[in-house]
Amino acid sequence: DTGVSQDPRHKITKRGQNVTFRCDPISEHNRLYWYRQTLGQGPEFLTYFQNEAQLEKSRLLSDRFSAERPKGSFSTLEIQRTEQGDSAMYLCASSRSVGAIEQYFGPGTRLTVT
């Protein structure tokens, strides 16, 4: 049973650098989600895709953030000109599109901006 995978698991970067994270969803899942979680808080929604279409973006997703899912399979989340406030766990989740409520989360990418 292959779950959601994310790469890298940890990323340390200097302020101002660009970073890119990858998410591979469960293979038969059409929907893919990105969330951000800071210490002591619940995950916050960032964006989601149905196949390759990005259907919703949170106000949290500033112009420095961009997400893609070009072939409707894996997705990337890029953060440009990172700031210390971007330090968080970035979680990816996937789900089926029809009749599915459960989202399956990956292990996350922990970003530390120094």
Added chain:
Amino acid sequence: GQQVMQIPQYQHVQEGEDFTTYCNSSTTLSNIQWYKQRPGGHPVFLIQLVKSGEVKKQKRLTFQFGEAKKNSSLHITATQTTDVGTYFCVKGAQKLVFGQGTRLTINP
């Protein structure tokens, strides 16, 4: 924003004691979900409640959805060390809105 509020934020119990976490919304919910996140882990779906007054059980876990569909609770009977983690109530469908969670720690 339209959040879901959870109390308590933290709960420490002795193994074998019961545990309850409560979730409240200022607006009527179409559904409520519960997720569990183990320390160092990722959120894992537990259950969804849809109907007014609904009660669902999973072994030692009992989930309730209020009559007005504005509140929910999770009750664990006779906690075990495997129950350690943070329990989140969650609203929404595609765009999930998580409460702050209740962090449960257990003294064995």
